[in-house]
Amino acid sequence: MKKSTSILIAIALMFSLSFVSCNAIKNANSTQKGAGVGVAGGALIGGLIGGNITGALIGAAVGGAAGGLIGNSMDKQADKIEEALPGAEVKRVGEGIQVVFDENSGVTFATNKAELTTKAKENLDAIADVFLEFPDTNLLVEGHTDSTGSEDYNMTLSEKRAQSVVSYLQNKGVTSNRFEVTAYGETRPRFDNTTEEGRSKNRRVEIGVSANKDMIEDAKAQAN
Template sequence: MKKSTSILLAIALMFSLTFVSCDAINNANSTQKGAGIGVAGGALIGGLIGGNITGALIGAAVGGAAGGIIGNSMDKQADKIEEVLPGAEVKRVGEGIQVIFDDKSGVTFATNKADLTDTAEKNLDAIAEVFLEFPDTNLLIEGHTDDTGNADYNMTLSKKRAQSVVSYLESKGVAGNRFDVTAYGETRPRFDNSTSDGRSKNRRVEIGVSANEDMIEDAKAQAN
């Protein structure tokens, strides 16, 4: 029985990955992103990707007509973020948004530091205005470091960096109950830690934007 169950799960996994690949999700338009991923399929792929913003956003997908409505709202919000933060990487993922700050957008950190620079505060001022304009969202804040120093120390430092961003956004009026902070330390580099430029870019925060319960319920009501 256990062997048969394992075979069935493997088959289900294969078909899920075949029909809903990550590339397809990232390349889809707003309606496809919202309506094309059901709750079950989104949760499966989100779990496979693992504990990061991309996985969380895909796993949180509502799907159906309501998902399409949410996706349309997220398109508008993503456009606003790109407008006010031209240096940041803004990606539509599932029914949500992923914002990646690096040295181009100015929200990075000095070695062993969690303090926000003047440039970082200026850019956070800009994105805070967008978050205030679109209040029915949850905000996942991830903190990261380069691989310099002790891994345990870097984990703590990455949390401090994420919390610095949260505290600053709260000071600009963004409600504290919208935030969920995750620290990854040095475990999820985007750039080459063997170069000084790569290490600088890895000392960063990332933000995920997803629909909160109010937005989901409103989208379901519109869909019906």
């Protein structure tokens, strides 16, 4: 009886600590996030989240004074992205930025399609200008689909959607070495796939913005 009680207490403590840690990160301001999340802690939290953009950005955090400087730069870039794409969801995560294109920001896709619409191109034009203004960043591009069709088909389709965005941004001058593409197919829905509205929102591309090697080295030099 004592042994089982101890196990239950341990599990409860684990969930409590996870809840506190997540809320501490969520409630911190952007600069505090940059300075406060170290590499070891970021990797742990990133692993718990499960390897998506949020986890990748937290896991890539430098931390310390250098992280604070990176966070300041990301604050400015996030503001520019919000101005350029008022309909997109722009979140500061760790020392990076997560951008979710949905039906409001105009970068979505018809069922079974990976081609960019005229509206999508207009919005990508706007965000391309921001990426060109802040060249010392890496761009993680994720493609997603709704649950219509087979898993294998959707995985391929999600990659095509991500590649459509990457190709368009490259044509606008964003260099190819900044991109990393990940396809998730239907495995990571944000909305209910049993409704047409939910499926429409799940046909999306997300972008994570993180510091590249040059920005990290420059921030460390300034911090020292």
